[in-house]
Amino acid sequence: MRQLTALDAQFLHAESATTAAHVAGLAILDPACSRAGAVTRECLIGLLRERVHLAPALRLRLATVPFDLDRPYWTEDPDLDVAGHVHEVTLTAPGDDAQLAEEVARIHERRLDRGRPLWEMHLIQGLTGGRVALYAKVHHCAIDGVSGAETLAALLDLTPEPRVVERPAPTPRTTAPGLAGMLAGAVARSVMQPARTLYSLGRMATELDTMPLASALPGARQVAAATRMITGRGRELPELPMLTAPRTPFNGPIGPERRFSYGSIPLADVKRVARSSGASVNDVVMTLCASALRAWLRERDALPDRPLIAAVPVAVRTASAQDVVGNQISVMVTPIPTDLACPRERLRVMARTMHTAKRRFAGSPAGWLGELSSMLPAAVTALATSTVFRLASIMLPPINLIVSNVPGPQLPLYLCGARVLAYHPMSVLTDVSGGVNITCFSYDGSLDFGILSCPDRVADVWRLMGHLQEAMDELMEQIEPAGRLTPVGSLPARQMVPA
Structure with a gap:
């Protein structure tokens, strides 16, 4: 018997007419080396039937408690037919990247059917160069970024x-309890809810300075420090910067439509910049995102004079929880230096900021996301979540966007005999997290980006992808032949102009 955690259930409750809470990925395949020279729906269905036992998230469906009095349970679907989850479409000529992105965005808009296991796969034929694409989506209540990659890995081969x-x-x-068991559990948790709420409040008090909006309240930092000293939890922790998100075109209520763009950056270039500056690969990725967002906002005369605030998901899944369905994630909330005009300075500040955030996270892992989800009774969160999210987006957004970087294998993989050329991840947009999401996945020497947006907020999402690639070129141009980034003082004057 497995019940959804409060955080898992939150992803269910976040869904509305404008929010679909699934994560997805777009794999670009070259079928030339496969036996048949093609990837067919029949081949994919056969592969799934052979290996679905390796991916628990694909076998389970929800068993809901009457009137949402408690969080749902997972139950194995005895009638699972993977063929009903696999679809196929062929693009009209020429089948270019823009057509593929448009088709994928349309599929991504549609919510999953909660009456069966929460996943779908779409085989997309007709791409230029004889390529094939596979778009796969799974509800976020069942997987996070890391477990999503592991679910896909069950279908992949090394040759x-x-x-x-x-x-x-x-x-x-895995079965859910009967009706009587569900109602008994709901009553027991309702009785314990006041104690659970007090416990969550106590845990969150130590982390007030890591929480968007709450950290800006008068006295929040002092309360957090005092609570940590009393409880002995992370007394010697670095102080974090202010986490107040500025208003941007990204933030506000979102609509039901989606736009998608994708592209890749050589991982060797990112590593070269990281080595030359003493930064990490993730620091460079965050800097690229900051630079792209800055350029996009400047083009629209909408660049705030202070840093944007990004939420960065962090995997906390342990080896013993590898097969556990659901989310094992936390989050770091950090400023990203979109207010700095100098690329070198942006990288330096981003590296310093991420170093502080990681030190803080290592000393006191941010658990406030799960605690916040646990504070109210299940029936209340089921009814109120989407409304609260929309109100927050109108009044004061807690963050500007989510940026996620998922590590992947650095060797070629194969699906149904076809080589996987790239894998572009896609995530969730909500009213509260903003109308754009940037996710990347490292695979076989590349950083594969997927950018998802709401067209009411960011219509020209390909322009944002272009700015990412331009930001990489900008950093590479500053590396001297010796392999070092040039000092800030030697940059051209136009790059030193304040934001």
């Missing part, structure tokens, strides 16, 4: 020849 996967010995099925 064009698919490996043989043995069927496991029969094991007890």
Whole structure:
């Protein structure tokens, strides 16, 4: 018996007419090395039938408690037919990147059917160069970024020849309790809810300075420091910067439509910049995002005079929880230096900011996201979440966007015999997290980006992808032949102009 955690259930409750809370990925495939020279729907269905036992999230469906009195349970679907989850479409000629992105955005807009396992796969034929694409989505209540990559990995091979996967010995099925058991659990948790709320408040008090909006309240930092001293939790922690998000075109109520763009940057270039500056790969990724967002906002005369605030998901999944369905994530909220005109200075400040955030996270992992989700009874959060999210987007957004970087394998992989050329991740847009989301996945020598937006907020999402690539070129141009970034003082005068 597995019940959704409060955080998992929050992803369900966040869904509305304008929000679809699934994560997804777009794999670009080259079928030339496969036996048939093609990837067919029948081949994909056969592969899923052989390996679905390796991916628990694909076998489970929701069992809801009457009137949403408690969080739903997972139950194994005895009638699972993977063929009903696999779809196929062929693009009209020429089948270019823009057409593919448009088709994927349309599919991504649609919410998953909660009456069956929460996933779909769409095989997209007709791409230029004989390529094929596979778009796969799974509800965020079932997976996070890392477990999503692991779910996909169950279908992948190290060679064009698919490996043989043995069927496991029969094991007890995951089942939900009966109606009486569900209602008994709901009553028990309702009785304990006041104590649970007080516990969550106590835990959150130590982290007030890490929470957007709350950290800006008068006395929040002093309360957090005093609570940590009393409880002995992370007394010697670095002080974090202010986490007040400025108003931008990204923020405000979102609509139901989506736009998508994608592209890749050589990982070797990112590593070269990181080595030359003493930064990490993730510092460079965050700087690229800051630079792209700055350029996009400047073009529209909408650049704030202070840094944007980004939420950065952090995987906290342990080895013992590898097969656990649901989310094992936390989040770091950090400023990104969109207010700095000098690329070198942006990288330096971003590296310093991320170093502080990581030190703070290591000393006191931010658990406020889960605690916040646990504070109210399940029935209240089920009714109120989407409304609260919309009100927050209108009044004062807690963050400007989410930026996520998921590490992946640095060797070629194959699906149904076809080589995976790239894998572009996609995530969730909500009213409260902003109308644009940037996610990247490192794979086989590349950083593969996926940018999702609401057209009411960012219509020209390809322009944002272009700015990312321009930002990489900008950093590479500053590396001297010796492999070092040039000192800030030697940059051209036009790059030193204050924001």
